[in-house]
Amino acid sequence: MGEKIGKHIAIYGKGGIGKSTTTSNISAALAEAGYKVVQIGCDPKSDSTNTLRGNRYLPTVLDSMRDGNAVKLDDISVTGFGGVLCIESGGPVPGVGCAGRGINAAVTLLQELKLFEEFRPDFVLYDVLGDVVCGGFAVPIRDGITDRAYVVTSSDFMAIYAANNLFKAINKYAPTGGARLGGIIANGLSAGYSKSIIDDFAAKTGTRTAACIPRSLVISQSELYGKTVIEANPNTEHARIYRELAKYVAENENLVIPNPIGPNDLRAWARDWGDRIYNLETGVVTAREAI
Amino acid sequence: MKNVIKNPRNGCSLHGALMTALAIRGVTPIVHSNSGCAVQNYLAENFAARLGRFEVPGSSVLEKQVIFGGGSRLREQIKNTVKVLDGSLYIVLNGCESAMVGDDVPGMAKEAAERKEPVICARFAGFHGSAHHGYSRAMWDLIDGAASLGIARGEESGRCGRLVSVFGIAPGLNAHFRGDLLELRRMFRRLDAEANIFFGPGGADELANAPSAALNVSFSKWGGFVCGRMEEKYGTPKLEFDFVPVGFEAVREMVLAIAERISPDDGAVDDFLREERVRFEYFMELTDEYRAAVIGARAALVGTESVVTGVGKFLNEQLAATVTASVITDSPASGGSNADNPRRSDDSEEIEDILRRSGADIILGSPMEAPIARELNVPLLEISPPAGPKLILGKSYLGITGAVNLTEDYISALTAHKAGRELEIALEIRRMSQKY
Numbered sequence: 001m002g003e004k005i006g007k008h009i010a011i012y013g014k015g016g017i018g019k020s021t022t023t024s025n026i027s028a029a030l031a032e033a034g035y036k037v038v039q040i041g042c043d044p045k046s047d048s049t050n051t052l053r054g055n056r057y058l059p060t061v062l063d064s065m066r067d068g069n070a071v072k073l074d075d076i077s078v079t080g081f082g083g084v085l086c087i088e089s090g091g092p093v094p095g096v097g098c099a100g101r102g103i104n105a106a107v108t109l110l111q112e113l114k115l116f117e118e119f120r121p122d123f124v125l126y127d128v129l130g131d132v133v134c135g136g137f138a139v140p141i142r143d144g145i146t147d148r149a150y151v152v153t154s155s156d157f158m159a160i161y162a163a164n165n166l167f168k169a170i171n172k173y174a175p176t177g178g179a180r181l182g183g184i185i186a187n188g189l190s191a192g193y194s195k196s197i198i199d200d201f202a203a204k205t206g207t208r209t210a211a212c213i214p215r216s217l218v219i220s221q222s223e224l225y226g227k228t229v230i231e232a233n234p235n236t237e238h239a240r241i242y243r244e245l246a247k248y249v250a251e252n253e254n255l256v257i258p259n260p261i262g263p264n265d266l267r268a269w270a271r272d273w274g275d276r277i278y279n280l281e282t283g284v285v286t287a288r289e290a291i
Numbered sequence: 292m293k294n295v296i297k298n299p300r301n302g303c304s305l306h307g308a309l310m311t312a313l314a315i316r317g318v319t320p321i322v323h324s325n326s327g328c329a330v331q332n333y334l335a336e337n338f339a340a341r342l343g344r345f346e347v348p349g350s351s352v353l354e355k356q357v358i359f360g361g362g363s364r365l366r367e368q369i370k371n372t373v374k375v376l377d378g379s380l381y382i383v384l385n386g387c388e389s390a391m392v393g394d395d396v397p398g399m400a401k402e403a404a405e406r407k408e409p410v411i412c413a414r415f416a417g418f419h420g421s422a423h424h425g426y427s428r429a430m431w432d433l434i435d436g437a438a439s440l441g442i443a444r445g446e447e448s449g450r451c452g453r454l455v456s457v458f459g460i461a462p463g464l465n466a467h468f469r470g471d472l473l474e475l476r477r478m479f480r481r482l483d484a485e486a487n488i489f490f491g492p493g494g495a496d497e498l499a500n501a502p503s504a505a506l507n508v509s510f511s512k513w514g515g516f517v518c519g520r521m522e523e524k525y526g527t528p529k530l531e532f533d534f535v536p537v538g539f540e541a542v543r544e545m546v547l548a549i550a551e552r553i554s555p556d557d558g559a560v561d562d563f564l565r566e567e568r569v570r571f572e573y574f575m576e577l578t579d580e581y582r583a584a585v586i587g588a589r590a591a592l593v594g595t596e597s598v599v600t601g602v603g604k605f606l607n608e609q610l611a612a613t614v615t616a617s618v619i620t621d622s623p624a625s626g627g628s629n630a631d632n633p634r635r636s637d638d639s640e641e642i643e644d645i646l647r648r649s650g651a652d653i654i655l656g657s658p659m660e661a662p663i664a665r666e667l668n669v670p671l672l673e674i675s676p677p678a679g680p681k682l683i684l685g686k687s688y689l690g691i692t693g694a695v696n697l698t699e700d701y702i703s704a705l706t707a708h709k710a711g712r713e714l715e716i717a718l719e720i721r722r723m724s725q726k727y
Binding site: 062091092096105 | 355
């Protein structure tokens with residue numbers, strides 16, 4: 001790949017957990033702060049950058065590849081809010097082909113098109129779909145494509161399970177030059193104990209919570225307007241939280257190799273939290289209770 | 292376990308399936324993979340691939356088909372293949388990518404079948420196992436697929452009491468499969484039975500007949516798989532031998548076991564065995580002196596389990612050979628000890644080591660043993676695949692015919708080799724005498 005231009009950041013997390021919303025708001029906040037940003041949606045749904053480009057049409061990299069014509073950067077990118085360069089890798093229709101290989105091919109093509117040399121970004125954010133289910137989905141954290149990853153999770157067990165799986169992948173690839181973890185982004189928190197669960201998971205895995213984003217109507221409303229919170233509701237508490245998170249992502253150099261929790265330990269840990277939440281709801285008080 | 296396996300001789304399941312399909316007249320394979328898979332088969336088969344045919348239609352998938360799925364490419368390939376290549380049955384054989392990506396291969400075959408085109412698909416991919424595994428699965432898919440298309444025959448009339456199908460002798464499994472199968476057919480006819488041998492003039496018609504056969508006979512564990520499936524689905528009784536019969540004793544054992552199942556006409560078995568015994572003894576008596584010259588020769592065998600077992604037994608009992616090493620190549624298991632006999636290995640380096648230590652006077656193996664035979668300065672008799680430059684058409688190493696051929700070739704190899712060495716010595720003496 002030669003000289004690395006800009007910081008390349010992969011954002012992972014369970015499907016539907018808010019990766020695209022979070023990534024787009026980080027991109028918007030970074031752009032607002034004066035940085036040159038590229039956001040690459042690595043998802044066949046190709047909706048990662050919707051709120052940055054006001055739902056404007058954007059052909060995906062793989063759609064262009066499929067047509068067999070010589071692909072040019074202009075054909076597959078559009079400038080969105082604050083000058084963020086929006087790109088969608090695209091992929092096969094659901095149930096067909098190999099999306100993992102698609103991501104790999106799309107990223108390779110972007111490198112061949114000299115995207116980074118041309119655009120010279122300060123930050124490149126890769127919004128990667130779903131869970132790390134096979135080798136293809138781990139491509140952005142391998143091969144020196146990104147050097148840091150963040151995981152978006154709620155306090156739900158399945159979201160934490162997906163985060164733990166990402167930790168396994170990072171743990172595997174980091175020693176041979178793969179990305180390291182910048183932190184956990186806690187998203188969509190509503191219950192009082194949610195933050196404690198995520199903080200505890202971070203402590204157990206030797207990682208850190210980068211930000212806590214409470215559930216909010218502001219986010220939903222901004223999305224319905226086809227915009228990021230930074231653009232649609234710039235003076236809200238959530239815009240402030242995203243700006244702080246963007247600053248953290250921009251400045252954080254404390255990258256770690258997480259220690260994923262084994263399957264049985266993870267279940268035991270979850271069960272323990274189940275008991276603690278039940279006790280909380282039913283009024284049982286124990287010494288040194290963290291919640 | 293060793294880190295390096297040198298020149299393994301077993302291809303993948305796609306390779307075995309492709310050899311199988313190509314050897315059945317009327318069956319046209321359609322390979323759904325990248326083009327290298329079919330080319331590799333062509334190269335691996337060396338000259339043997341040019342025996343018969345090697346037009347293999349293939350979807351030649353590229354990255355585009357991996358990402359977006361290769362279903363439509365395959366659909367196109369099936370449509371065009373059916374137009375330009377004759378076949379009474381077409382079978383789609385899968386490479387590894389299509390299986391990993393999850394292409395709907397059965398769906399594409401079904402679409403074609405709905406257009407009344409005789410297209411089926413294999414239910415396995417290249418990575419499922421060795422070429423032997425590919426043979427057994429392809430045979431089953433071909434027979435069951437032909438039945439599913441409704442082109443199976445004999446269903447209305449029920450089981451055909453005088454029809455026997457033969458499994459476990461196949462291209463890639465047996466160097467002399469054509470001759471061996473034709474010899475079996477000849478023997479079955481003497482027992483009032485007709486044999487489906489698949490890899491002969493009958494071809495795809497025999498696939499259609501197979502579900503109605505009265506008995507399935509297998510001569511290797513790979514054939515045993517097909518017999519097992521046929522028994523489960525079609526209720527066909529089976530009879531399994533773990534050796535290829537060579538010589539009168541083995542033929543007798545086989546014939547009596549088969550006769551018990553298919554009840555030939557009175558006297559047919561006795562008549563046939565009497566004739567075979569007379570023929571066998573006639574040739575053995577003729578070769579008395581030759582056989583005496585090679586008594587106690589040390590032989591090393593390399594090949595599939597059923598061939599090594601059958602040939603080894605004959606060499607030992609009829610030609611008074613001492614089998615000093617047997618290497619079984621079709622189901623290699625790691626971690627065997629040097630003392631094991633037979634050894635199991637697919638690693639040419641390990642096989643060569645075994646042969647080097649065997650002290651053999653003759654190697655019976657495949658053309659892949661040619662370098663070690665040259666190194667040890669011993670003759671090599673080809674009894675095993677893969678095929679080499681030697682043309683093998685209808686020759687058999689099975690039954691009485693096979694025993695006669697094997698005796699002829701085994702003794703000739705030893706005596707010719709001895710004569711060659713004597714000639715070298717004579718020439719050397721002449722050179723030296725001319726010098727002085």
